Amino acid sequence: LILLKIERCPMEENYNSNNSLTFKVRKNILLVDDSEDNRFLIHIYLKKHNIEIDDAENGQIAFNKFKTGNYDLVIMDIQMPVMCGFTSTKLIRAYEKEQNTNPVPILALTAYSFEDAFDKALEVGFTNYLRKPIKKKKLIEIIDNLLKE
């Protein structure tokens, strides 16, 4: 394995600065993904954006954390061991109804072609979806839309 570094050109810096969304009030996100690589990646992408991220490795842990936490957004992978994203989202929505609280946006994260299944996903309670591979610009754009202040 060979590692090299090249300097970033000023134009790229300007381009990247378009992605520098920062919230005035710190936002809390529950990040649910069984892949630690994906979680680490999202942490890196969001670290300069005044966002606190709480991790969960599967849908069951996510549901347990959701009940005791206070989140502005849930980012939920679909295919996970123990409990998948669909089931976890259903449980979260049922819990919100039971508690009579406002629904928190839930962003589905999936490597599957999701267009056909999206109606079902909306029924379950997802707010929107993001297809893997995760791209920084798209991720920030969609989070910005979901967390509009």
Place this chain on the structure above:
Amino acid sequence: MNTTINKDIVFIEEDLEELIPNFFKNREKEIFSLSKAIDLEHYSQMTEIAHALKGTSGSYGFQYMYTLAKEIEFAAKENNLDLVKTKLTELKIHYHNIEIIFQ
């Protein structure tokens, strides 16, 4: 002029540099697991591992690894063991020859 694109050269965002050692450690585990699934002719496991590999490698910007993982996933779904083996060999060669340029 040689215009051949070297698929082993990968351009990665500088911000991700600290994640790369762990990324490779986990991909090595996946390659090992894929080999084991091939030995057992366990197609659903091959599909699952290749699917995970596809998602992660694509997100980090490893385009050729992503393509190979996608091909392995497809071949496993088709129960095409020969193609899975061929693509896994290509993946191993690529894995050992990757040159990363952080930008």
